[in-house]
Amino acid sequence: MTQLLYYDDAYIQKFTAKIIQNGQDDKGYYSMLDQTAFYPTGGGQPFDTGLLNGIPVINVEKINGEIRHYTSVPLQALEGTEVEGVVDWERRFDHMQQHAGQHLLSAIFADHYGFKTVSFHLGRESSTIDIDTESLSEETVHKVEEMVQTIIYQHRPITTVWPEGDSWQQYPLRKPPTVNEAIRLVIIEGIDYNACGGTHPSTTGEIGPLKVLSWERQKHQTRVTFVCGWRAVQALDEKHTITQRLSQTLSSQEHDLPEAVEQLLVKQKELEKTIEDQEQLLLTYEVKERLAEATNHDGHRLVTLTLNDRPVKTCQKLVTALTDTDPHAIVLMVVQNKDRLHVIAARGTEPHYNMNQLIQPSLSLINGKGGGKPERAQGGGEAVVTPEYVLKQLMTQLQETRKVEG
Ligand SMILES: [Zn+2]
Incomplete structure (x- = not known):
């Protein structure tokens, strides 16, 4: 059995130990030691990393009651010889801060609101607890944060005891212990x-600031995401950088930012409306002009157009406006946008040509696809020929297309 140094002193960063066994399993090369300060994954807290004789320890797991230190390459040291272990302290202390912060957060939620913690996860960027409530108000969260922070500032000692036999019953435990072996109480x-069985700092003060970042309902529980210690300081720093940048960009004081953004959005909506009105007005003029330029075809008014760099959507609007304005209109339009061609053929209610049939040869010409109804069809393809060439093809087709009674 490996002696767990982190149980008695979570602050041990360097230690020497004897190798009990070197081995390899499906997770990689590992070594087992007679004592260790490396914490293995468990109880929601991730494993420690660090070095064993200068070789990176990349994972630590408890398997069949034994602690396996997985190294990036096999240790050169033989079984029975001594190795030196160094724990990555930055990572471990961060875990201690998050873990102890979780104890406090869970305790306050349970004692003041009756919300029990169902599970805990210590993540790479933030941690979560799932509490057994379906709803959680902003006010409650703020009160909990305040109470937790007060306890942190009270610098209360965090200690561990190993009660013998049934003597754990004298402590007001949140849950009766599930294991029969020796019980480690964290107080x-x-x-x-x-x-x-996790690692904790020796006082609450070392947890540092605690901030709840968000919470969301998950079935019958609520998942609360939080950060402690250095992570909270980093989060503040990141958010501060963002608000400062926004403040400069919008030339607005930080506390006025929400209002400034709202004003911007309102203004944008107004501008969009103005543009839409202007476009509509322009369209009316364009329709008039195009119809004035139309030629006579079989007693109807033929409008032929080739356009460049114009959004298909506005072209479609123009076609609709033309056929709506004049029931005798026949519109043949080819639009080029970069290496794409878009073909639209449409008519008012009076001519009875089948535009869907009419458009097909032109679409094949440009390796395109499309179709529609007898009164209006469209499609897109590649700009393998000029728009003018496609328009010519459409006009030839119009000459050949027989009237189809619609
Ligand atoms: Zn703990």
């Missing part, structure tokens, strides 16, 4: 009594 004086 935050006056606040929390928990059977826990």
Whole structure:
């Protein structure tokens, strides 16, 4: 059995140990030691990383009651010899801050609101607890944050005890212990009594700031996302950088930002409306002009157009406006946008040509696809020929197309 140094002292960063066994399993090369300060994944807390004789420790897991230190390459040291272990302290201390912060957060939610913590996950960027409530108000979250932060500033000791036999019953535990083996109690004086195998700082003060970032309902529970310690400081720094940049860009004081953005959005909506009105007005003029230029075809008015760099959507609007304005209109339009051609053929209610049939030869010409109804058809293809050439093809087709009674 490996002696777990982190159980008695979570602050051990360097240690020496004897190798009990070197091995390899489906997760890689590993070594087992007679004692270790490396924490293995468990209880929601991720494993420690660091070095064993200068070789990176990339994963630590408890398998069949034994702690396997997975290294990036096999250790050169033989079984029975001594190795030096160094724990990546930045990572571990961060885990201690998040883990102890979770104890406090869970304790306050349970003691003041009756919301029990169902699960805990310590993630790479933030941590979550799932609490057994379907709703959580902003006011509650703020109150909880305040109470937690007060306890943090009270600098309360966090201690561990190993009660013998049934003597754990004298402590107000949140849950009775599930294991029969020796029970390790983590005590935050006056606040929390928990059977826990994780690593914690020795006082609440070391947790640093705690901030709830968000919460969302998950079936019958609520998932609360939070950060502690350095992570909270980093989060503040990132958010501060963003608000500063926004503040400069919008020439607005930080606390006026929400209002400034709202004003911008209102203004944008107004502008969009103005543009739409202007476009509509322009369209009316264009329709008049195009119809004035129309030629006579079989007693109807033929409008032929080739356009460049014009959104298909506005072209479609123009065609609609033309055929709506004049029931005798026949519109043949080819639009080029970069290497794409778009063909539209449409008519008013009076001519009875089948535009869907009419358009097909032109679409094949440009390797295109499309179709529609007898009164209006369209399609797109490649600009393998000029728009003028396609228009000519459409006009030839119009000459040949027999009237189809619609
Ligand atoms: Zn714990």
